Amino acid sequence: MKRKLLAAALTSVFVATTLFAGCGAKNSAETSGAKQKDTAQTEKKKAKTLVFAQGTDPRGLDPAYVDDGESAKIIANVYDGLLRYKKDSTELEPSLATEWKVSDDGKVYTFKLREGVKFHDGTDFNAEAVKVSIERQLPPKRTNDMPYASFTFGEVEKVEVVNDYSVKITLKEPYTPFLANLAMVLAAPIVSPTALEKYDGKLMENPVGTGPFKFVKWDKGQSIVLEKNEDYWDEEKAKVDKAIFQFTKENSVRATQLMTGAVDIIDGVDPNDVAQIEKSGATIYKRPGMNINYMAFNCERAPFNDAKLREAISYAINREELVKFLYQGYSSIANSQMPSFIPGFNDKVKPYEYNPEKAKTMLKELGKEKLEIKMIIYSNPRPYNTVGQKLAEAIQGYLLKVGIKSTIEPYTWTEYKEKAKQGEGDIMFYGWTGDNGDPDNFLSLLDSKEIESSLNAAKYSNKKVDELLSKARRTPNGEERNKLYKDIQDILAKDAPWLPISSAEVMAGHSAKVKGFGYHPTGVVYLKYVDKE
Template structure:
């Protein structure tokens, strides 16, 4: 499975209009914790605050049905409307109960029994129960060919196959034992289950609304897709519901769900104002026309704070890496060459000069909060002379390396791609490597170039979808999603096999130990790519905003936010 679209910030492939005519049916002193003030109990309007929280969004939503979405700007909105069986503990990447109060696996890890929260209703008045859970899973499983090859991307990525498809799905069946008990059976074990259910794409949606809106009727239209009626009138169980998407004014308005089963949202309305340019978002924050926006330029953090705003720094749940393609450049098939390139990179200096405060040099391909992280691994030391000696030993002195970087993009793990490339390429040239520069726009050939193996080396990264070792190293090097072009190499085939075997270990302690050993093997024996760093991305909130907790998954909830009137 190629993850090109899952890496993008905003993906606008839908050819259908999502406009709605009306209501839808239905490490700093104040910022190091990534949390604003705790807010108050009760609603903001009742206490003299504003009844609206306005967020400056970088792009328009792809579609309002989270099952067919794959981009962060869409999920930022749908997260407020929908809930899943599992949620995410605020401020962490850890799973916690949401619509399921508890879950229990069978001894072989193939059958999972979910005890469901009772008294929950969808915003169209329909009851949430085990039958609704099973309807949702069967709906996700039974997709037409257009959806399977296109927007049902996260299901394909996690479950691997669909009903009647050539690839066997991880998902086998769902049974409603009673209203409060749903049993999901898998065809084979994976360590990603059930934590994958924290993904927005697995949100529970009203079966009645899905049926009435012909929700699975996705059609191809030009370069994009034509979505059914339901895609513009979604129905969930969350603290907010969709009121209107005003395409002319580029705003999406959510209103509080007053029948929400839990604590009611503290602010009556959320408005997402689409402002593609980051500098314009900053200007609108300073003018008070928005209350927050994501991914402020690290160079602006101090100025934003000095102006009285709060920069909420998220824990780093990402990795920046230099990919290597041994299928294109035969020199890279020698592990001594790969190790020499790694030794040449002055990553301490890079982190200190090019990345935001709190960034760290990586020792492996996952952050330290993921089970399976090997705490015994030390960062590869910067050693110019040692790198030269290894290249000579491998017969690769004076080798040429086509090294690519993206333009027209800033990523949480890579704020300024060209400056990072400049620093790393200078390091490589210092050991005698002849670097050939290649650059393409992020969505204008760069990601396609990576996927199609057009470059010897490239800069890319990953922000984890959920807290699982397989979501990192399995995504990079597994047989189903190998983005490092090592399929034809002996070490690549071996690594893919080892990853599959480790992911299939049911016992958690045994599996964690196996992942730790595998991380050591990846770094010391295989080194299929070069992990560079972990960077903490941030979001900024304006004066008077309280109650917002930053998420390492960028999965912030806004129902706890209050805004005081200026």
């Protein structure tokens, strides 16, 4: 009996112990699960999303097929080039190329490439990828819808793979801007050869680079989403986990979104909204802009294939009043085709000054006093023209005062680029943000060979200008080269293919939570430097 009682007691102890152990294990598991859940939630809370609101969609996301700032902003964050500009200047530094040397005759460039880098799709970056990226923009593969190809690689004769991590580029003749061009956001970035094959040679909606952010998706008319590239090769990686480019056409709506906290950063700030944005506690960012805002005549056909008529119209427009009224001190009058701080700027030239009576006299002499014309313009703001269509409406008023009737046809930015390329409109409005700080980058917009690429929006052709541009590109940096560019500006001031209007301060608005935001002189924002509290 005692043995039975002892056995029963031991059994009770065992069962109780097992039950308690079971409860303990259960509690431990629950505690562990709770901790994991809390950790996951904490990590989720730590994830940072930066929302950048701009006026419109990009034209596309393949650097070989676009030439606009909206596209460049996103491309700058997805791709890398062989070289890059330093954070706050157009001074060059290594990127996908770690070093380079130039032959004594200035025609052969040899680049040593960075090893161990992968494209976002897992493809290895190597010399073959560089060769593919450049050669698709050279004849016979180059197509007319590659606007920067001839500008960037026009002097390239051949690209050779020396070994997996060394590539040699041979030029037809010395070309001084070549290295600076290789750091540009358009045409120059290196794309994944695997992606090119997968998407039939165009990455307009499927960008694959080696940059600090990876492309996630594009909802047309709404937004583009990028995510941090955790495997980025550079020591300085992106500080936010996700970057969203949101498309909001109206300036006032973007300003409201910023003030209510719906977005973190806006560009294309209307001068009329500055005081209200600052009052809300948000910050207005400003810096001198490397840009030009201009009115272009269609010089290829009547009526503006006549330089005297272009001169007469130039007399009709009060640029000083226009700039003061529209831009309220955030832009300065432009007297040349490039900003005053670019090497080779000619401070002796000016467009034809405002003189409406002279404009009327010339129009009568030319038999054009009852001229009727069509103007086209983009409907959204641009970095160089934050008021968009209002610019064309102001010009329309000046023209009417001298007897010229004009119609205005506004288009969204993407539509506008196509219409301008097709030659629609007698007068169009355009602008340019410098890509590399070189004078050739601005004055090449008047090179006749760039009519086909559409960079020469005025479709202007002058053999002397073409000759001087060609000579300047072969001339080393210095006073001799600067003199050639000054001579070009003398010719352009008389020929008036453009009416230069203004150079804008680059402005953006951002939340007080945003840290490290700034525009690069080339007009793009490298978001890897930007953080959010």
